[in-house]
Amino acid sequence: MQLPWLAPGDPLPDASSAWGESDPVPGLLAAGGGLDVPSLLQAYARGIFPWFSEGQPILWWSPDPRMVLEVERFSLHRSLRKTLERMRAAPGFEIRIDHGFEAVIQACAQAPRVGQTGTWILPEMVRAYTALHRAGHAHSVETWIDGELAGGLYCVAIGRAVFGESMFARRPDASKIALAALVSFCRAHGIAMIDCQQNTTHLASLGAREMPRARFVSHVARARHLGGPQWRFEPVYWSELLPARTSLST
Structure with a gap:
């Protein structure tokens, strides 16, 4: 063809x-x-x-099909739940949105990937998504620990249609924490799903699944016309995943 x-x-x-x-x-x-x-x-x-x-x-x-994470199906594994419970009580822990978008996308470009020797986040992609960020349609969700950027992800958003792009971690679970924060944010703002683009074992382990392309495109057509949220993370959003304080021994 x-x-x-x-x-x-x-x-x-x-x-x-x-x-x-x-x-x-x-x-x-x-x-x-x-x-x-x-x-x-x-x-x-x-x-x-x-x-x-x-x-x-x-x-x-x-x-076709498209890999998506419906936020209500996010799998918060026991180990990550314990990490979140511990970290959100720590004075040096913070989730920030759009505090350091360029640092996040550069870190994603440099992060080693299993089975890959290079990166698809080329300089022209960095420039393009940085421009998209400045236009208000690309966002970074960042895990900060003791004043340092420990991990994060970046995504594209049009209205309430959200498209995940890439993530990185400099400390254990830092990228998973950022994803959990994004899921909490989406739940709090009525955003139903996060596009994951392609199927991977890692995404499937977190609750992502394949969806027919036609259904995905229909979802985007509806969601992009809905009013988008203010991209700011509030600690209260953790209640979407952690409704009550739990003992670390449970």
């Missing part, structure tokens, strides 16, 4: 035209175009995202 090639500013094809299981690269939709803010917003609003490696053109994807 011939892959559509886009010039900067060209509209993206419909997500339903992405290559399927019998095609060379399932989920691949188009190549080319640009990473400017309007192009990125157009893509995410239609269930499409960019993902490419060094030496490749911009590649646009819309997998």
